[in-house]
Amino acid sequence: MNSIDPTATRRLTQAEQLHFSERGFIKPLPLFAEDGVAHLQQRFDELLGKLPDGIDINRVNCWHKANRWVYDQCCTPAVLDYVEDLVGADFYLWGCHFFCKLPGGSSDVPWHQDAQYWPLTPAETVTVWLAVYDTDDSNGAMRVVAGSHRSGMMDHEQRQGENFVLSQGIDESQFDAADVVTIDLQAGQMSLHDDRLVHGSGPSVSGRRRVGLTMRFSPSQVHCDLSVWPNFEAYPMRGSDAGLNPVGKIPLGDACPTSMFQMSSEFA
Numbered sequence: 001m002n003s004i005d006p007t008a009t010r011r012l013t014q015a016e017q018l019h020f021s022e023r024g025f026i027k028p029l030p031l032f033a034e035d036g037v038a039h040l041q042q043r044f045d046e047l048l049g050k051l052p053d054g055i056d057i058n059r060v061n062c063w064h065k066a067n068r069w070v071y072d073q074c075c076t077p078a079v080l081d082y083v084e085d086l087v088g089a090d091f092y093l094w095g096c097h098f099f100c101k102l103p104g105g106s107s108d109v110p111w112h113q114d115a116q117y118w119p120l121t122p123a124e125t126v127t128v129w130l131a132v133y134d135t136d137d138s139n140g141a142m143r144v145v146a147g148s149h150r151s152g153m154m155d156h157e158q159r160q161g162e163n164f165v166l167s168q169g170i171d172e173s174q175f176d177a178a179d180v181v182t183i184d185l186q187a188g189q190m191s192l193h194d195d196r197l198v199h200g201s202g203p204s205v206s207g208r209r210r211v212g213l214t215m216r217f218s219p220s221q222v223h224c225d226l227s228v229w230p231n232f233e234a235y236p237m238r239g240s241d242a243g244l245n246p247v248g249k250i251p252l253g254d255a256c257p258t259s260m261f262q263m264s265s266e267f268a
């Protein structure tokens, strides 16, 4: 079990909630204490080592369907308390992805809005980005365009190149560079962002590892279009489930996903 930073056993303040609604993100929030961080880094290394040869960790998603330890991290009460303060009492988990910048890996994330990629209605998903290692400008920290979640959806163009983790991006001419904020975090801290917020990240110029474990949480009234994502499954976390989406099976073992979207039944 990861040990929690004692300052993480609190709810979001009104000022933090207002900041989220006006700027689209909150950082930094405390989560894991020092020994919890050591455990997180050790487990990350083990999971990386378990991936089959040729599978890029940036291109697999939904670790919570395959791996009980990752699922349990997503259920950390302090994480769920922060999320509940933004999305309300009834919500579920549906995605869990390591965004990594490791020596020799493909890692640039073009500017984008998550809601552009996701067939989820309404767009009300909140992402937890948990820092496995310290992150700042020198190792490709995530950057966000403050307030951009209030500007509607922006045009996304195809982005090709093996260094890009995502295939669509927003041109920088569509926003004001003065609004860009670096989500610098210490290992064990986390941030939260709105699914319409413009964000992205560049390479690690220092070569230092940068790893974020993202967890995607949606209020129960958010519905997925299964004709676009047939393998979508919800994992109710708090409150009541509206029954709008198939519910996934909680994993028992220590497996790894091997593609972006797999059914939980593959890991039974």
Ligand SMILES: O=C(O)CCC(=O)C(=O)O
Pocket: 099, 100, 109, 114, 127, 129, 141, 142, 143, 199, 200, 201, 212, 214
């Ligand atoms: O980790 C990054 O650099 C980008 C993460 C991201 O795009 C996301 O959490 O939606």
